[in-house]
Amino acid sequence: MTKKRKPFPIHIFVFLAPAFLVYTVFMIYPLIDSLRLSLFSTGTAGSELFVGLANYKTLLTSNNWAPRLWNAIKNNFIFFAVHMLVQNPIGLLLAALLSSKIVRGSSVYRTLIFTPTVLSIVLIGFIWRLILSPIWGISEDFLSFLGLGVLNQPWLGLESTALFTLSLVSVWQYVGIPMLLFSAALIGLPDELIEAAQVDGATAWSVFWRIKFPLILPTVGIVAVLTFVGNFNAFDLIYTTQGALAGPNFATDILGTFFFRTFFGFQLQAGNPTMGATIAGVMFVIILSGVLLYFFGWQRRLQRIEL
């Protein structure tokens, strides 16, 4: 780049301006303006009053808001934990099996297993609501088939099971994403390395955990951060199956549904844009911490190991 001042070439401006404008006006500006709004309160005549961090204080401490917020955060972490402990290991297992060179037709399996992932979660939510419905009795049939008929319950209706059930429905839908990312990483590994280990007499199990898994750690990090961002941004499944109130008794309320109820309103309660923006601010901090933790905690350390 030269330090000389030249007129900015007009064609570069023409190429960049449209994308820059749409992106700035409809994404960056709303994100910043939403953070700004969280520092304001709506006055009586619809006027906006600057209140500093008072909204955050209300949200974090007042009796009307704090229990709902902490409940949503807690549920959201449970939702995330189920994805990390169930979805990603299953994705890894399927990827390990699919990348095995003795299996033919792995692309057929891959395509079919990925099908639920492309469907709208609204439809997935309804499909599982029907399947778990005691009226239809599909889940009951299955449990008795497995000899577990006594376990049958209205899974979505009980406070103790609703959140786990919905987390598993979401896992069922999205397992295709870690599966694809892991299998791409596994297929990309150099063959010589693995063959060398096998010639040395290592079992498939130890080849996987000692050689392959450490090599795909970058993908493990990507999958974790994608899961985190996706989970803390989730909304559709809970809204579709349990409604905006995320019942029973807020047992399935996560940040997305809490945010929606607050800014948009529900039933007779009117929406509160500034408090909604405050919740978005909290979500922004949580998501940003996760992403930064990934970039500076995980990626940096991996790079140091590689060096």
Added chain:
Amino acid sequence: MIATSNNAQPAAQRTGKSWGHWTKLLGTHAVLLAYTIFATFPIILILINSLKSRRAIFKTPYALPTTETWDLIGYQTVFEGASFGRYFFNSLFVTLASLALILFLSSMAAHALAEYRFRGNVFLGLFFALGIMIPIRLGTVSILRLMKDLNLIDSPWSLVLVYTASGIPLAVFILTQFMEQVPRALKDAARIDGASEYRIYSLILPLVRPALGTVAVFNMIPIWNDLWFPLVLASSEKSKTIILGAQIFLGQYVNDWNAVLASLTLAMIPIIVLYVIFSRQLIRGLTSGAIK
């Protein structure tokens, strides 16, 4: 399970096709097949039951429809109770218009970032990358106000603008990488022949067609499937997308099993058809994106 079924080819080659090889092969297929059934069975259950009478849905839920149980009453109710045709065209318009804008705007920006060295090049690249990890939903409160001010509430254009804005960051990122790989000699040759900078852009575009395809398929599914923004910005009868339409219809007809199953099927079919057509491209795109 990984232990019994993972890659054991060299061993098998040395000793011929041993018993161990066959058990591993069988075990792997058994697990994959079981999971495939688990992943597709609920969808198939909905499809086959949408074609049956109410009695058959409950009496023989696992059976394929027969001439005796065949009943399209659910589809009738759906077509009388909701304008799925219109919802479908709304979804189609929003998705196609957003995709066209994402591809056109992002490819121009990516071309500028990849081709020219100018002040602020790196900064702009980072500015665009900023949006990759931050969900646009967090700005919904302000988007709603903005759309009210622009008088775009209940217009499909509000959705198109939001989806375009949120699709640009990743598209610019992917396309810039691909455009940097186009050989410089090619562009310089065109310049010597007197081609304008705009002409050079139009010459490069066909060369990055696979990347454009990847970006399109990446964006298509989340846009088509979105519930959040249609719910907030475009929930009137005339602007509903198929997913919002299905969501509201399903809520209203929750006890009419025929109608529920039929509307689920109708809402699923377009995306399943698209998936069948584009699955190779989608999976290849996701896979190559991961290696990058």
